[in-house]
Amino acid sequence: MLIATNARGHTVKRPSKPAIGTMLANLSRDNQHMVVDRQDEDISGDWYIQVLMREDDTYQLEFRDGVAAEHYQTRTVSQEKVLRAMLGWAAGTSEWREEFMWSNIGSMFAPL
Numbered sequence: 001m002l003i004a005t006n007a008r009g010h011t012v013k014r015p016s017k018p019a020i021g022t023m024l025a026n027l028s029r030d031n032q033h034m035v036v037d038r039q040d041e042d043i044s045g046d047w048y049i050q051v052l053m054r055e056d057d058t059y060q061l062e063f064r065d066g067v068a069a070e071h072y073q074t075r076t077v078s079q080e081k082v083l084r085a086m087l088g089w090a091a092g093t094s095e096w097r098e099e100f101m102w103s104n105i106g107s108m109f110a111p112l
Contacts, residue, residue, distance in 0.1 A: 059079065
């Protein structure tokens with residue numbers, strides 16, 4: 001099941017495309033991020049895509065594929081590209097990744 005949550009704590013279970021789009025469009029200085037999380041009892045690990053609206057009005061987009069070693073980050077000025085990525089991720093496709101240059105930041109989450 002997908003669950004979308006924003007910085008204000010607003011949560012939508014099984015969010016529709018319009019709900020994800022609205023949550024993204026409503027990002028602001030006091031509501032800077034949102035996460036779409038895939039929760040499935042049969043799959044271990046953390047599976048999510050998240051976006052942070054930075055102070056310079058760029059978007060920091062990240063996704064994790066189950067484990068910390070598979071955590072990636074990119075930045076863009078395009079809300080439209082972020083929306084396509086979030087909707088593609090939610091739909092379980094992979095072509096959305098091709099629109100960005102990704103950096104693996106998994107080492108930032110490795111245990112010390």
